[in-house]
Amino acid sequence: MSRIVEGFKNQVWIIREMKGNAVIREFKRPVQQANENDIIILIETLARNHLTAEEAERSPDLWRHHKDSGGNRLIFSAGQNPHYVAAMYRSDEIQDR
Structure with missing residues (x-):
């Protein structure tokens, strides 16, 4: 349980460039370095x-962001093939990646 609580303190944005369903590249930004608006501007x-x-x-509409509705994860996307997806993760969710 404490690992999950610690993970919420250290959330990370994972930004993926995608072509179709294939990930072209992926990079991370700690939430402390990029808020929602920063991520939206980036993608x-x-x-x-x-x-x-x-x-x-x-x-x-080819470049403006869209917010995914539903689910428990904060996800934004922008673009169309290639497109960009930014999602927020707890640090403990990505340690094995």
């Missing part, structure tokens, strides 16, 4: 970098 910027300025202006 929107990453997604927008794959578009031309005209595409981004005409089709903002």
Whole structure:
């Protein structure tokens, strides 16, 4: 039980670049270094970098973030193939990764 409590004190964002169902790359940010807004800006910027300025202006849904509804985990996504998924994990959930 104490391991779980400690895990909540040290939460981590895991950000994945995905192409289809394949993970292209993955990186982590401690919650202390990046809040929700920081993560949203990050994944929107990453997604927008794959578009031309005209595409981004005409089709903002191609890069704007969406919040997953349901479940117990905080998850944001942005982009379309490649797309980016950011999810918050307790540190004890990712120690074995």
